[in-house]
Amino acid sequence: MWKHGQDDFRDSFSSNKTWSLIRDPRENVAWYCVNWFPQGVPRFAIFAWLAIKDRLSTGARIRNWGLMQPCLFCGEPVETRDHLYFACPYTYTVWIEVVGNLFGDAPDPDWETTLERITARETGRLSAILLRLAFQVAIYYIWIKRNNRRHNHISKPASQLCREIDKTKRNRILSTKYYESPKLYGLMQCWFSTRGAIIV
Known part of the structure; x- marks a missing residue:
């Protein structure tokens, strides 16, 4: 039994x-709803979860192991999670482009403020989905590019990283078959509408 x-x-x-x-x-x-939602991608959700819990191996964390690691994007002496997402000028540029006008006004570079605003879900349903997805995809790709700079010495301009993130988001939106779901209908149109007028 x-x-x-x-x-x-x-x-x-x-x-x-x-x-x-x-x-x-x-x-x-x-922040549960920010990380775990039906339209999310598990691979991105895991990285977002690690970032939210501050468990990524940033320079501040590996300093405890006796290693020094500045920010590989801007040279800030101490690379913390809060600096990497999105206080660093490079990553903030990416974040502004990725999030578009989903917040309704300019995004804040402060990690806690950003997480609180996404958690509050003050936008419409489709915008909330896109905002959470943008958050996860941005965290994932910024971390991958950061590691490429560190281990492979490969650097890419912010504009190229933004294009990769945008393509990944569009692919994910298409894979949801939003056009067949009454709850998701108009998801791609909503995403394209955020691309037109980005508030800086």
């Missing part, structure tokens, strides 16, 4: 019920 609840035993096994019984339940964090 398999335990399904406190006093509930059945002859079938359920990994969901077992997980619920053995885990230590906690309240959902405020």
